[in-house]
Ligand code: HEC
């Protein structure tokens with residue numbers, strides 16, 4: 001072999017090596033968030049919730065109709081996911097928009113179908129359609145990053161060989177499956193691995209419930225997601241401002257009595273979806289089990305009503321810069337009167353709103369009346385269609401395209417433009433200029449919640465004019481003087 005050729009050969013050999021190394025690195029880098037997802041599981045490895053429910057009757061009934069059960073079918077999720085596929089310009093945006101099933105249809109995703117948002121929903125296997133379910137959660141062994149569902153799993157091999165189910169007990173015994181204590185299941189990280197969502201190409205944090213909790217006083221006190229959300233049952237909202245009373249009972253029919261059985265309703269704030277599926281199951285007369293759905297929206301209301309506190313200062317404040325003169329020439333400066341409203345998130349272990357905080361609407365409604373009952377000021381009052389006026393004091397998050405323009409489609413999100421949410425155990429002070437008045441005024445303030453702006457709901461054809469419930473989280477009335 002002559003020398004030149006051998007040099008060329010060695011160069012190309014080296015560059016091939018380098019290329020291979022680069023590609024491997026690139027692949028690793030590209031897929032590092034998803035390296036677990038490349039591990040393949042068979043659908044036949046997963047057992048249907050109905051089988052688990054054969055012994056875990058109560059837990060099954062609680063979970064059935066929960067937002068976890070409905071996560072894949074959820075019509076609001078599907079409408080927004082489908083709308084999100086339209087009008088995208090870049091590969092990066094399309095990749096994100098196609099990435100919805102990872103958490104919403106997780107058994108399907110890890111077993112190969114659906115992998116994409118645009119995959120044909122009618123082909124989703126019945127087990128996968130049941131959303132976030134028993135055998136999925138109880139086959140998790142840990143996570144390698146606490147976001148975007150980056151779990152490790154160890155499922156069994158279907159009904160005849162169910163494998164190990166992991167949970168909170170160190171001494172659990174079942175004839176059917178092996179049991180194992182899993183510390184991971186007792187901690188917020190299990191929940192946080194799905195409840196923190198990062199845009200897979202732009203890297204913007206789209207949901208941060210876990211991080212919000214991690215920075216809150218609750219994490220320091222060791223109060224986990226489970227301590228609020230898996231203690232709730234009718235009449236026990238189990239929030240930060242209410243007692244979180246233990247739920248004694250048995251985990252399976254006829255098994256040992258335990259001091260606390262974690263409930264599986266997984267109630268947050270969603271009422272629109274439970275109400276929608278309650279109506280459907282009534283229409284189709286499929287009442288078995290699904291009557292639970294109405295309990296879920298009622299519990300969401302109880303949760304929301306125990307989330308915040310509002311106080312109105314009994315005296316107005318005069319604007320800072322005029323304070324000195326204001327003492328002498330008060331009447332001339334009376335347009336500087338401000339009412340002070342203090343809102344504290346004393347119930348949620350994270351910000352309000354959390355999760356998909358771009359579509360969750362939390363806003364302040366204020367009505368100020370003089371002694372004769374004339375309205376001096378108002379804000380946050382929806383019109384006849386249920387749409388909010390533009391000057392509304394709102395706590396929703398606004399995402400942007402990276403150039404300061406707001407975006408509705410989160411696949412286009414490259415920045416957060418505004419985040420004014422209510423932080424856990426922190427007071428938010430709103431100062432509202434109300435202009436001139438004499439004597440005493442009456443201030444009524446309420447904080448309201450709606451899962452989706454009614455105008456957005458009306459723009460999604462598939463929702464067929466769905467009415468999005470509005471909940472008064474807190475209402476206060478206060479006489480205010482100068
Ligand atoms: C990493 C997990 C994860 C991924 C991926 C994910 N979601 Fe979600 N999604 C969640 C969680 C957790 C919630 C519940 C948060 C809440 O209730 O505020 C949620 C709730 C929602 C809701 C609210 C549904 C309702 O009934 O109000 C919509 C809409 C939604 N997601 C759309 C999407 C779309 C569109 C995509 C893909 C672009 C997507 N999600 C991808 C975890 C995920």
Ligand code: HEC
Nearest residue numbers: 052056059060063132133134137168185186226251261262
């Ligand atoms: C979102 C994940 C998730 C889903 C879905 C889920 N579980 Fe659980 N389950 C948990 C967690 C977490 C705990 C333990 C909580 C703790 O210790 O803090 C638990 C506890 C349990 C326990 C122990 C008894 C108790 O409740 O304390 C049993 C039994 C159980 N689950 C069965 C089921 C069955 C049956 C289903 C389906 C009908 C189901 N789980 C669905 C997460 C889940």
Ligand code: HEC
Nearest residue numbers: 047052055134165167168169172173174176179180251252
């Ligand atoms: C034939 C009855 C039966 C079936 C079916 C069954 N279990 Fe169990 N399971 C039990 C019994 C009994 C216990 C023990 C309860 C206790 O220790 O208090 C148990 C305990 C558990 C625990 C607690 C484990 C621990 O160590 O904390 C989990 C989690 C669990 N089951 C999940 C499931 C899931 C998921 C399914 C469906 C794939 C399922 N079970 C199906 C009877 C059953």
Ligand code: HEC
Nearest residue numbers: 067071074077103104106191194225229266267268269270
């Ligand atoms: C596999 C991913 C996954 C895991 C694990 C998970 N969740 Fe969820 N969770 C979701 C998704 C997705 C939704 C939203 C479903 C929807 O709105 O369509 C949701 C919804 C909820 C809701 C209802 C939100 C509302 O607006 O009403 C609560 C509460 C909740 N999860 C709590 C928990 C807790 C507590 C844990 C841990 C014990 C947990 N989740 C674990 C994915 C997950």
Ligand code: HEC
Nearest residue numbers: 191195210213224225228239240268269347348349353354
């Ligand atoms: C101190 C009790 C407490 C803890 C701890 C807690 N939550 Fe919540 N959670 C609440 C309350 C109260 C609400 C209703 C108010 C609201 O919507 O934020 C709520 C609402 C939610 C919602 C629905 C939010 C929305 O507006 O759509 C989700 C999702 C949720 N929690 C998930 C979690 C997860 C995941 C964790 C742990 C990382 C957690 N929560 C920890 C009390 C708690």
